[in-house]
Each structure stands twice: as C-alpha cells, then as structure tokens.
Amino acid sequence: MREGWKEYRLGDVAQYINEKIDANLLNTANYISADNMLPDKGGITLSEYLPTSGKVTKYAQKDILVSNIRPYFKKIWYAKNDGGGSNDVIVFRAKSDLIDKTFLYYNLSRNEFFDFMMAGANGTKMPRGNKKAIPSFKIHLPPLPTQRKIAKILSAYDDLIENNLKRIKLLEEMAQKTYEEWFVRFKFPGHETAKFDKETGLPEGWRNVKIKDLVIFSQGLQVPIEDQSLVKKKNYKRFIRIVDITQGGQEERFVCSNNKRYEVKEDDLFMIRYGSPMPVIGHSGIIANNFFKIQIKNEQQINTKYLFYFLSQKYIKDYLLAISVSSTMPAISFKTFGHLKIILPKISIQSDFAEKINNFFKIIKGLKKQNQRLKEARDILLPRLMTGMLFRPFAA
Numbered sequence: 293m294r295e296g297w298k299e300y301r302l303g304d305v306a307q308y309i310n311e312k313i314d315a316n317l318l319n320t321a322n323y324i325s326a327d328n329m330l331p332d333k334g335g336i337t338l339s340e341y342l343p344t345s346g347k348v349t350k351y352a353q354k355d356i357l358v359s360n361i362r363p364y365f366k367k368i369w370y371a372k373n374d375g376g377g378s379n380d381v382i383v384f385r386a387k388s389d390l391i392d393k394t395f396l397y398y399n400l401s402r403n404e405f406f407d408f409m410m411a412g413a414n415g416t417k418m419p420r421g422n423k424k425a426i427p428s429f430k431i432h433l434p435p436l437p438t439q440r441k442i443a444k445i446l447s448a449y450d451d452l453i454e455n456n457l458k459r460i461k462l463l464e465e466m467a468q469k470t471y472e473e474w475f476v477r478f479k480f481p482g483h484e485t486a487k488f489d490k491e492t493g494l495p496e497g498w499r500n501v502k503i504k505d506l507v508i509f510s511q512g513l514q515v516p517i518e519d520q521s522l523v524k525k526k527n528y529k530r531f532i533r534i535v536d537i538t539q540g541g542q543e544e545r546f547v548c549s550n551n552k553r554y555e556v557k558e559d560d561l562f563m564i565r566y567g568s569p570m571p572v573i574g575h576s577g578i579i580a581n582n583f584f585k586i587q588i589k590n591e592q593q594i595n596t597k598y599l600f601y602f603l604s605q606k607y608i609k610d611y612l613l614a615i616s617v618s619s620t621m622p623a624i625s626f627k628t629f630g631h632l633k634i635i636l637p638k639i640s641i642q643s644d645f646a647e648k649i650n651n652f653f654k655i656i657k658g659l660k661k662q663n664q665r666l667k668e669a670r671d672i673l674l675p676r677l678m679t680g681m682l683f684r685p686f687a688a
Contacts, residue, residue, distance in 0.1 A: 294434065294680035296434055296435055296438075297432050297433060297434045297680050298432070298433055299430055299431070299432055299433075300390070300430070300431055300432075300433055301427060301428055301429070301430060301431075302426065302427050302428070302429040302430075302431055303427025303428065304388070304390075305386060305387065305388050305390050305391040305396065305431070305433070306356075306384045306385060306386055306387055306391070306396055306427075307384070307385055307387040308382065308383065308384065308423070308427075309349060309350065309351060309352075309355060309383035309384070309385050310349065311349070311350045312347040312348065312349060312350055313347060313348060313349075313350035313375075313376045314346075314347055315342075315343035315344065315345060315346050315347060315348050315376065316344060316345065317376075318342065318343075318348070318375060318376045319342065320338045320339045320340075320342055321338060321339075321373075321375075322373055322374065322375025322376065323339045323342055323343070323348070323375060323376055323377075323378075324336060324339070324351070324357055324369065324375060324376070324377040324378070324381055325339060325341070325377065325378035325380065325381060326359040326360075326361045326362075326367065326378065326380045326381060327339070327340070327341065328340070329357070329359045329367035329368075329369060329381070330367065331365040331366060331367055332365070332366050332667075333366055333367075333368055333401050333667075334367075335369050335454075336369050343378075348376040348377060348378055348379070349376060349377045349378070349379070349381065349383050350374075350375075350376055350383075351371050351374065351375055351376065351377055351383045352371065352374050352385070353371055353372060353373055353374055354370070354371060354393045354394075355371045355383050355384065355385050356368065356369070356370055356371070356383070356384040356385070356393075356396060356397050356400055357369045357371060357377055357381050357382070357383055357384075358381070358382045358384065358400060358409075359380060359381055359382075360380050360381065360382050360409075360420050360421045360423070361380045361418060361419075361420055362418065362419055363406045363409035363410050363413060363419065363421050364406065364410055364419075366401075366403070366406045368397075368400060368401055370394070370397040380420075382421070382423065382426075384396070384400065389436075390433060390436075391433060391436075391439065392436060392439040392440050392443055394440075394443035394447060395433075395439035395440070395442060395443045397443075398442070398443060398446050398674060398677075398678065399431045399678055401674065402674055402675055402678055403671075403675070404675065405429060408426070408429050409421035409422075409426060412425035412426070431678075432678065432679055432680060434680065442677045442678075445673070445677065446670060446673065446674065446677065449666050449667075449669065449670035449673075450670070452666055453663050453666050453667065453670075456659045456660075456662060456663050456666075457663070459655075459659055460656050460659050460660065463652045463655055463656050464652075464656070466652060467601070467649050467652045468601065468604065470645070470648060470649065471598075471601040471602075471604075471645070474641070474645055475598075475602075475635060475637060475645075478495060480495075480637070480641055480644075480645075481641075481644065483495070494635065495637070497637075497638045498635060498636060498637050498638065499635075499636050500633045500634070500635060500636070501633065501634055501636045502630060502631055502632070502633055502634075503629060503630050503631070503632045503633075503634055504630030504631065505589075506588065506589060506590075506593060506594050506599075506634070506636075507586050507587060507588055507589060507594075507599075508586075508587045508589060509584050509585070509586060509587075509626045509629070509630070510553050510554075510584060510585045510587065511565065511581055511583075511584045511585075512532075512554055512562075512578070512579035512580045512581045512582065512583040512584060512585065513547070513549060513551070513554040513578055513579065513580065513581055514580070514581040515531060515547050515549075515578075515580070519547065519548075520545040520546070520547055521545065521546045521547070522543055522544070522545065522546075523546065524544075524546045525546065525548070527548055527550070528546040528547060528548050529546060529547065529548075529549065529555065529576075529577050529578050530544060530545075530546060530575075530576060530577030530578070531545040531546055531547040531577060531578050531580065532556070532575055532577045532578065532579045532580060532583070533545065533580045533582075534564060534566075534567075534580060534582045534583070536575075537564065537570070537572055537575075538564075538570075547578050549578050553585070554578045554579055554585070555577070555578055555579075556575060556576065556577065556578075556579055556585060557576050558573075558574055558575065558576050559573070559596060560573070560585065560587075560596070561573050561585075561586045561588075561596050561599060561600055561603075562575075562579050562583045562584060562585045562586060563583060563584055563586060563603065563624070564582065564583060565582055565583060565584045565623055565624050566582045566621050566622065566623050567582075567621065567622060568609070568613070569608075569609050569612040569613065569616075569624055570609070571586075571599075571600050571603040571604055573596070573597075573600050574653070574657070584624075584626070586599070592639055593636065593639065594634075594636060594639075594642065595639065595642035595643060595645070595646045596646075597642075597645065597646040597649050597650070598637070598642040598645055598646065599634070601649075602634055602635075608632075611632070612624055612629065615628045615629070
C-alpha cells in the first residue's frame with residue numbers, strides 16, 4: 293500500500309440509509325428501483341412504474357444507490373437529487389470526514405466491489421447481496437486532497453459520457469418529432485401545395501394498408517445456453533438476446549447458424565415479441581427467439597426507417613400490448629398484428645425522410661462508440677487510481 297494510504301472497512305466510512313419516505317411524494321424521475329437502474333454503471337432512466345402507497349427508502353443528493361438484485365449487472369448511481377428507492381436498492385452515505393463522497397462512489401463502482409457482493413450473495417436465479425457482509429468490503433483511502441484529485445479525474449470521463457448521452461437523447465427526440473411533423477401533422481416538404489383526398493383525409497397518393505400486405509414476420513432462433521459461445525469462433529455470429537437490447541453491458545454471445553431467416557443486418561428491422569413491444573434497428577447477428585424479424589416484401593412500397601418510427605409510437609406500443617396473448621408473458625400475435633393498418637405515403641417522401649434520419653443515426657452511432665471508448669479508458673484507470681498504483685501524479 294502507498295505511503296499515506298490506509299485500509300478501512302466500508303462500514304467504517306459509509307452507512308446504510310434506512311429512513312423512509314411516502315411513495316406518493318415521488319415521481320417517475322426520482323423513484324429508483326432495480327428496473328430503472330441501467331447495467332454496467334450506466335446510471336438510471338425514468339421509471340415506468342410508480343408505487344402509489346406505502347413507504348420506500350429515502351435518499352438524498354450525493355448518496356450512492358446500488359441495486360442489490362443480481363449484482364453482476366453492476367447497477368450503481370450517484371444521486372443528483374433527493375428521492376426514494378425500492379427495497380431492492382441499497383442506499384449508501386459517507387458517514388465520516390475520512391472519505392470524499394465522490395471518491396466513495398468510484399470505490400463502489402469498482403468491479404471488485406460487485407464481485408465481493410456476488411461472492412456473498414444469497415440465491416441462484418435471483419442472487420441478492422448479503423447486507424450483513426457488504427460493510428466488510430475493504431477500501432484504501434489516501435489523504436482527502438488526493439481523493440478529491442482522483443475523483444476529479446474520473447468525473448471528467450463521466451461528464452463527457454453524460455454529455456454524449458444528452459446529445460443522443462436530443463437527436464432521438466428530433467428524429468421522432470420529424471416523423472410526427474411529416475406523417476402525423478402532414479407538414480412534409482411540399483405540403484403547402486399538396487392535395488388531400490376528401491374521403492381518406494390523406495394527401496393524394498397516400499393510402500391505408502395492412503401491415504401483413506407489406507412485410508413478413510419470422511421468429512428468432514432458440515439456442516440452448518450450452519451452444520452459445522463467449523468467444524467468436526469460425527462461422528459463428530453475434531447472438532442478439534433480449535438483455536443485449538433492454539439492459540446492455542452484457543457479455544457478448546456467439547452462435548453458429550447459416551439460416552438467413554434468423555439473421556439481421558444493421559439496416560434490418562426486428563422487434564421484441566414477448567413483454568413490452570419495441571422495434572429495434574442497428575444490430576447485426578442472429579436474433580434470439582424472443583424477437584421476430586420484420587422483412588419488407590417490396591422496398592418500392594415502404595422504407596425500413598419509416599416503418600421503424602411508425603412502430604415506435606406510443607399508441608402502437610399500447611395497441612400491441614392490448615392485443616398480446618397470455619397474461620403472464622404477453623406475446624404479440626402475428627395474425628392480429630398483421631391486420632394493423634399503417635398510413636403509406638409515397639415512397640419518394642419516405643426516402644426523403646430516411647435520408648434525413650440517417651444523418652441522425654450516423655451521429656448517434658459515433659457518439660455511442662465514443663462513449664464506449666471513454667468507459668473503457670475510465671475502467672482501466674479506476675482500479676489503478678483506487679489502489680494507489682498511479683499515486684504520484686496526485687500527491688498532495
């Protein structure tokens with residue numbers, strides 16, 4: 293251990309927060325559960341569920357929230373506001389002047405901490421960290437000035453990542469608004485001189501068509517876990533599972549399949565069939581059986597990007613949930629889905645829309661790659677800084 297650094301138990305410098313708050317005082321932005329915490333240290337997103345009664349754990353700004361369910365997902369968040377968390381979220385708070393709050397956050401962001409949680413976890417299918425054992429996790433503390441300098445270095449990476457995420461969100465919103473402007477409010481280029489059909493209320497040349505007349509559905513491939521490889525072998529392709537889309541940060545899996553029925557390219561469209569419906573684009577590989585591929589019959593009739601944004605609308609998602617079969621794990625019925633009607637604009641207007649949207653996609657793809665490089669660089673630095681391996685540049 294470096295000179296001036298001391299070893300402590302986590303419980304010596306941080307405490308669990310058990311104070312409660314009425315659930316009805318919270319909203320989707322400040323209610324935190326394992327479901328709206330993002331894996332691989334990705335922070336949080338808005339909650340889709342909000343308790344309306346009872347009490348939940350209260351947290352404050354600069355507390356550290358860690359999901360206690362399946363710690364290997366590495367869900368952690370440095371609170372930027374006050375709020376409440378579910379019972380499956382642990383709230384940590386620095387309790388002494390020995391440790392900087394941000395330095396504590398980065399200590400708990402280390403892979404070693406999540407490995408420690410998993411080592412003492414209870415349960416197999418849904419492991420939970422042992423709250424009695426977690427406080428014994430060992431951390432090394434340099435003097436406070438050094439802690440603050442280390443925290444500042446790591447925060448610079450996260451600030452860049454957060455700014456990129458904001459830009460990605462803004463671009464996604466711009467793309468959705470462009471769709472709505474052109475195809476919901478009919479403010480597409482040239483709309484000023486467009487003529488509208490009195491019977492349909494649509495611009496001339498536009499029509500209502502059933503989805504089944506435009507596309508073919510094909511369900512993905514079911515592959516036993518023992519046939520999935522963590523290493524890319526010859527003739528193996530990326531296996532796209534539902535967790536890769538909904539949670540991210542997962543270990544890549546690869547499978548051997550030459551059947552084009554299950555394969556997608558970056559410009560191909562597929563959709564989550566079970567649970568909450570969601571169209572997906574921008575991935576290459578073999579899709580798992582909880583997806584289905586949407587293959588366009590005639591590209592002179594409908595554009596993939598146009599169809600993607602049509603299926604991304606909230607009312608479409610609500611409709612697909614309403615017509616899903618089974619209550620325990622709702623599944624989209626291909627037959628019923630096929631009867632859904634879609635407004636089919638002229639292909640020239642769809643192509644103009646796709647060209648505009650493709651510019652957004654290119655920028656978003658670049659920002660995501662940049663974030664991946666920033667995360668990798670941060671995660672290389674993190675254990676070295678936390679253990680004093682790079683102590684000298686930060687000496688007080």
